[in-house]
Amino acid sequence: MADAFNEEESADTSAADFDVTPRSAPRQSTRSGNKVLAIGALVIGALVLGLVVFKGLNDASMFYYNVDEAVARKPELGDKRFRMQGNVIDGSIKKTEGGVDFTIAYGDTEVNVVNRGNPPELFSTEIPVIIEGNFVGDEFHSDEIIIRHDNNYDEDHPDRIDKATKDAKDRSEPQG
Known part of the structure; x- marks a missing residue:
């Protein structure tokens, strides 16, 4: 048996050419993995x-038209979303299951509005409103009603508010 260990074909004798020093495992590059995740x-x-900035700028830049301007630009506006300012006509407000329908006017032009959602608490015929939505046929479909109630808006748009308030007063005075 001792001879078996000394034979040339023995594992011990051929091991002299074989490097058996311990080596560390190849390093997996965690830096490159972290770099990819960070990028x-x-x-x-x-x-x-x-996306947030684009949406914010888009909302902030949404211009509004008076009712007469919006109706005149209806072919150009198509079904695009925009804001429209006017005054709610007395007696036109009808609560519906999904919101409120009413007629809004500015100058000599009127538009029927179908609004989905609850109107603001101060919504009435005495305050100029801005509605947001789009034309669907001859109606304006809205999902937001903004009413004038703070001084910042007055300071930013004094001429528009004055004109809208005058238009509202003219509509509420008895014709005669």
Whole structure:
């Protein structure tokens, strides 16, 4: 048996050419993995931030038209979303299951409005309103009613408020 260990074909004799020093396992690059994750997170963050800024600027830049202007530009506006200012006509407010229907006017022009959702608490015929939505046929479909109730709006748009208030007063005075 002792001879079996000393034979040339023995594992012990051929091991002299074989390097058996311990080595550490190959390093997996966690830096490159973290780098990819960080870049991916930055790209996603930038996209989300861009979307939020775009939406905010889009909402802030949404211009509004007086009723007469909107009706005159109806072919151009099509079914695009925009804001429209006017005065609610006395006796036109009808509560519906989904919101409120009413007629809004400015100057000599009137538009029937179908509003979905609850109107603001101060909604009435005595205060100029701005509605947001789009034309659907001859009606204006709205999902937001904004009423004038703070001084910042007055300071930013004094001429529009004065004209709308005058128009509302003219409508509420008895014709005769």
